[in-house]
Amino acid sequence: MSWLTRGLMALASLIMIGIYFQPLWKIKLYAPQYPDGLGMIIWVNKITGQKKHDLMNINLLNHYVGMKKIDPDSIPELKILPIIFGFMILFGLVVAATGNTKLLYTWVVLIIIIGIASLVDFWWWEYTYGHNLDPHAPIKIPGMAYQPPMFGCKNLLNFRACAYPATGTYLLALSGTLGVISAAIEFFRRRKQK
Numbered sequence: 001m002s003w004l005t006r007g008l009m010a011l012a013s014l015i016m017i018g019i020y021f022q023p024l025w026k027i028k029l030y031a032p033q034y035p036d037g038l039g040m041i042i043w044v045n046k047i048t049g050q051k052k053h054d055l056m057n058i059n060l061l062n063h064y065v066g067m068k069k070i071d072p073d074s075i076p077e078l079k080i081l082p083i084i085f086g087f088m089i090l091f092g093l094v095v096a097a098t099g100n101t102k103l104l105y106t107w108v109v110l111i112i113i114i115g116i117a118s119l120v121d122f123w124w125w126e127y128t129y130g131h132n133l134d135p136h137a138p139i140k141i142p143g144m145a146y147q148p149p150m151f152g153c154k155n156l157l158n159f160r161a162c163a164y165p166a167t168g169t170y171l172l173a174l175s176g177t178l179g180v181i182s183a184a185i186e187f188f189r190r191r192k193q194k
Helices: 003-020 055-064 076-096 101-131 165-191
Strands: 025-031 034-042 048-049 152-156 159-165
Touching: 003 076, 003 101, 003 165, 034 055, 048 055, 076 101, 101 165
Parallel strands: none
Antiparallel strands: 025 034, 025 159, 034 048, 152 159
16 A cells, blocks of 8 residues: 555544534424524533533423424434444545555445445434324324434424534545545556556
């Protein structure tokens, strides 16, 4: 492996550390009774409100329409993802240190799989919360589901729900892109040598 490729892999791994300090996703709810909106921030290991009582208020609103309470302690992904990304950081540094091309390709395949699986899992989490409603909820509207959007905005009753990736997701995308670039450089360099 070239020094350029090894340097890019080391950089990709170090950039990924940022996800432990930056949120991955933000969901915001706007309504006349909440002119400043209610915000929910998803981190690699926790879910918080944008403001102190936002998560509590979101859970109260969800209760009225029969949605399950958002309890960060009951979401296994928040315990698993920090370990997975910690492994990927160390694995990437091993790739950079050893210069092993097979390990490089393995890292790239894994980060792509993890990225796709994370997005699918997040969509499924939103779907489950928005569709599996308590039949005894105070407010019941036949045929209504409350799944927030994954990207962009959507009207849910008198609320406008907006969701966007946050800084941590962009750091992951940058890290993965650097890994793919590293793999491409190595692939074409080796082809040229043959």
